[in-house]
Amino acid sequence: MSGAKLDRREVVRALLERRGDLLVVAGLGSSAWDCTAAGDHPLTFPLWGAMGSACTIGLGLALAQPRRRVLVVTGDGEMLMGLGSLATVAAQRPGNLAIVVLDNERYGETGMQRTHTAYGTDLAAVALACGFGKAEIVRGTAQLAGVRSGIHRGKGPLFYQVKIGSDPVPLVLPPRDGALLKHRFRAALLGSKAAEA
Amino acid sequence: MRRKTGTSPGTAADWPGAIHRALKSHRVSQVSYVPDAGHKRLIELCHADKSMKTVPLTTEEEGIGLAAGAWLGGERAALLMQSSGVGNCGNALTLASNCGFPLLMIVTMRGEWGEFNPWQIPMGQATPDALRLGGVRTLRLARAEDALETTVAAAKLAFEGYGAVAVLIAQRLIGTKSFGETP
Numbered sequence: 214m215s216g217a218k219l220d221r222r223e224v225v226r227a228l229l230e231r232r233g234d235l236l237v238v239a240g241l242g243s244s245a246w247d248c249t250a251a252g253d254h255p256l257t258f259p260l261w262g263a264m265g266s267a268c269t270i271g272l273g274l275a276l277a278q279p280r281r282r283v284l285v286v287t288g289d290g291e292m293l294m295g296l297g298s299l300a301t302v303a304a305q306r307p308g309n310l311a312i313v314v315l316d317n318e319r320y321g322e323t324g325m326q327r328t329h330t331a332y333g334t335d336l337a338a339v340a341l342a343c344g345f346g347k348a349e350i351v352r353g354t355a356q357l358a359g360v361r362s363g364i365h366r367g368k369g370p371l372f373y374q375v376k377i378g379s380d381p382v383p384l385v386l387p388p389r390d391g392a393l394l395k396h397r398f399r400a401a402l403l404g405s406k407a408a409e410a
Numbered sequence: 411m412r413r414k415t416g417t418s419p420g421t422a423a424d425w426p427g428a429i430h431r432a433l434k435s436h437r438v439s440q441v442s443y444v445p446d447a448g449h450k451r452l453i454e455l456c457h458a459d460k461s462m463k464t465v466p467l468t469t470e471e472e473g474i475g476l477a478a479g480a481w482l483g484g485e486r487a488a489l490l491m492q493s494s495g496v497g498n499c500g501n502a503l504t505l506a507s508n509c510g511f512p513l514l515m516i517v518t519m520r521g522e523w524g525e526f527n528p529w530q531i532p533m534g535q536a537t538p539d540a541l542r543l544g545g546v547r548t549l550r551l552a553r554a555e556d557a558l559e560t561t562v563a564a565a566k567l568a569f570e571g572y573g574a575v576a577v578l579i580a581q582r583l584i585g586t587k588s589f590g591e592t593p
Contacts, residue, residue: 238479258482262504266475270505273479273487276440276463297468298475305465391508395482403484 240287265295303344432561448518
């Protein structure tokens with residue numbers, strides 16, 4: 214069954230190749246490993262905790278950097294824990310923010326328990342109901358070019374729920390030191406101003 | 411005897427105005443909140459301020475993520491809430507502890523001074539300890555005339571000390587909510 218579904222690593226690699234000056238927030242667990250597998254990057258902020266916070270971190274970043282494109286890549290479990298943040302994002306209408314949820318309908322780090330999307334929760338419909346201008350379910354590689362285009366040029370906030378398989382993939386871990394991750398992101402984005410408060 | 415003076419602009423008792431000025435003077439440009447009656451005027455001041463992006467939240471921990479994202483992007487944020495929301499913040503505080511993201515929380519207290527609603531008391535009483543356990547330093551604001559200084563001190567601790575700081579605004583200062591009962 215899962216062979217017919219999109220491969221998470223291929224999806225994230227396709228979305229992050231030739232990323233330009235894209236700013237990325239990666240939700241904890243497999244989504245962060247996927248982003249790292251696509252290439253560890255100072256302008257990717259991978260989370261190791263604070264489950265449910267990926268979207269609001271992306272929102273704060275998008276509001277602070279309105280001229281840059283911001284992408285949140287997270288999983289269905291992480292998104293479900295911060296479901297209210299979709300309403301918070303939609304209320305701000307950040308034109309430069311896109312959210313990609315890699316939905317394998319499982320909590321991948323804790324034993325592959327089924328998430329609520331496996332029981333029928335439709336995250337894209339939730340995003341639309343919260344006020345997102347666009348929310349799509351992505352099931353095939355043919356749609357990925359459109360997702361890329363949305364991430365780089367679309368009018369946000371945009372929401373893509375990408376249905377992926379649940380086959381195991383190798384661990385590819387980003388640095389774990391939160392202070393390092395913060396500093397390198399700010400240094401890459403803000404240059405010499407990163408040292409200022 | 412000093413009467414409850416309310417929060418009309420331009421008076422010494424306009425502590426929300428003083429907090430707003432302190433936030434501006436420390437270049438806070440993102441303000442998020444879960445509303446509280448005690449924060450009504452400050453929220454209105456922030457919404458009316460074009461230099462601030464004012465973000466209503468569905469739950470308080472969203473504001474911790476927002477503040478982290480703001481800092482990644484080179485901006486400063488503040489988070490307004492009632493003490494009942496402090497308990498919602500627990501796990502998200504790892505962003506402050508692990509990454510050293512500045513966090514400035516302005517918390518109106520319930521459950522500590524003439525509280526009429528017993529359901530507010532457990533979290534209100536636990537708030538200072540809960541924040542301390544979560545690694546958040548607390549500064550207490552008990553007198554309207556201290557609002558500017560206390561908020562400035564908290565902003566310095568947060569943004570120049572790279573720490574998590576909460577200003578706890580005494581329920582006695584705000585005025586006890588009574589739902590029309592005579593106090």
